[in-house]
Amino acid sequence: MVEKLKKLKENIENQIKDLKNKEDLEALYKETLGKKSDFNKILRSLSDLSIEEKKEIGPIANEIKNEINKIFGSKRLELENEEINIKLKKDKIDLTLDINKEEAGSLNPITKIQYELEEIFKGMGFAIYDGPELELDYYNFESLNIPKHHPARDMQDTFYINKEQVLRTQTSNLQVRAMREFGAPLKVIMPGKVYRNEDLDACHEHTFHQLEGVVIDKNINLSHLISTMNLVISKIFNREIETRVRPGYFPFVEPGIEIDIKCTICGGKGCPSCKNTGWLEILPGGLVHPNVIKAGDLDPEEYSGFAFGLGLTRLVMMRYGISDIRDFMSGDLRFIKQF
Ligand code: DAH
Numbered sequence: 001m002v003e004k005l006k007k008l009k010e011n012i013e014n015q016i017k018d019l020k021n022k023e024d025l026e027a028l029y030k031e032t033l034g035k036k037s038d039f040n041k042i043l044r045s046l047s048d049l050s051i052e053e054k055k056e057i058g059p060i061a062n063e064i065k066n067e068i069n070k071i072f073g074s075k076r077l078e079l080e081n082e083e084i085n086i087k088l089k090k091d092k093i094d095l096t097l098d099i100n101k102e103e104a105g106s107l108n109p110i111t112k113i114q115y116e117l118e119e120i121f122k123g124m125g126f127a128i129y130d131g132p133e134l135e136l137d138y139y140n141f142e143s144l145n146i147p148k149h150h151p152a153r154d155m156q157d158t159f160y161i162n163k164e165q166v167l168r169t170q171t172s173n174l175q176v177r178a179m180r181e182f183g184a185p186l187k188v189i190m191p192g193k194v195y196r197n198e199d200l201d202a203c204h205e206h207t208f209h210q211l212e213g214v215v216i217d218k219n220i221n222l223s224h225l226i227s228t229m230n231l232v233i234s235k236i237f238n239r240e241i242e243t244r245v246r247p248g249y250f251p252f253v254e255p256g257i258e259i260d261i262k263c264t265i266c267g268g269k270g271c272p273s274c275k276n277t278g279w280l281e282i283l284p285g286g287l288v289h290p291n292v293i294k295a296g297d298l299d300p301e302e303y304s305g306f307a308f309g310l311g312l313t314r315l316v317m318m319r320y321g322i323s324d325i326r327d328f329m330s331g332d333l334r335f336i337k338q339f
Contacts, residue, residue, distance in 0.1 A: 133194075137164055179297065209312035225306035246258045250284060282315065
């Protein structure tokens with residue numbers, strides 16, 4: 001009987017060596033020492049022995065059982081230690097990380113071009129004006145000759161905060177504000193962020209940048225607008241760029257125009273960037289509508305003016321050949337570091 005028990009112990013010792021995890025160890029424990037195990041059966045059969053035999057074999061059997069328990073105990077400890085070590089290795093703190101390495105930020109390319117344009121316009125006598133992005137429906141639409149149910153509202157999918165307030169959809173919201181604040185003569189540009197409820201893709205963002213301009217004085221006509229824009233365009237691109245003028249419709253100008261530039265990518269031959277037309281839309285504008293001048297508390301009989309709205313984001317995309325508008329706000333350093 002003792003021999004049998006010793007053999008079982010040896011067996012256990014052999015099996016336990018190769019175990020790699022706690023679950024297998026507990027399974028082996030159950031199998032070898034549990035109620036239904038051979039070991040237990042042998043122990044139970046002790047009761048059939050004579051008192052002398054019991055006295056002799058009992059203690060030995062007990063000792064073997066204790067030894068086996070010890071073997072399991074130390075294997076348990078060993079596996080637990082291994083587990084802890086694996087965890088420690090995984091969660092290791094990398095002390096070599098250089099936390100003193102400070103990276104300087106840089107300007108977004110939109111901000112850079114905005115600053116460049118501000119310098120160009122300042123050189124031409126324009127002031128720079130700033131205003132609210134959370135705007136009254138009145139300044140964003142109504143004062144610009146776009147009453148409540150005017151179909152032109154459909155062109156700009158708007159974030160309404162409530163019935164009176166919107167996130168401005170265009171920097172034109174500052175035209176009437178500037179007229180009311182400074183009167184005439186007036187020469188201002190208004191760069192800034194605008195918001196539209198767009199379905200996002202490579203060409204559409206909910207947030208983008210425009211640069212608005214307004215000039216109000218006596219006897220202002222279309223040639224003032226066109227010559228000013230031609231000058232600005234040649235300064236932005238650092239060379240003469242051919243432009244063309246088409247009619248365009250915006251309720252706050254009359255007449256309204258679109259100034260296109262000869263495609264800077266293909267030189268006018270036609271390519272995907274200009275949708276094979278050879279021209280790029282860049283600058284809408286026109287002569288300020290008398291109703292808008294009136295809203296600005298000025299007399300349209302005495303004053304006239306021109307306005308334009310440069311798509312700043314689009315201009316930057318054209319200048320640097322950026323094909324996805326979402327890159328600007330991505331916060332991805334790999335993008336921003338290129339400028
Ligand atoms: N605000 C217009 C837009 O976002 C652009 C625009 C057109 C501005 C004509 C102007 C203008 O000042 O005269 O589509």
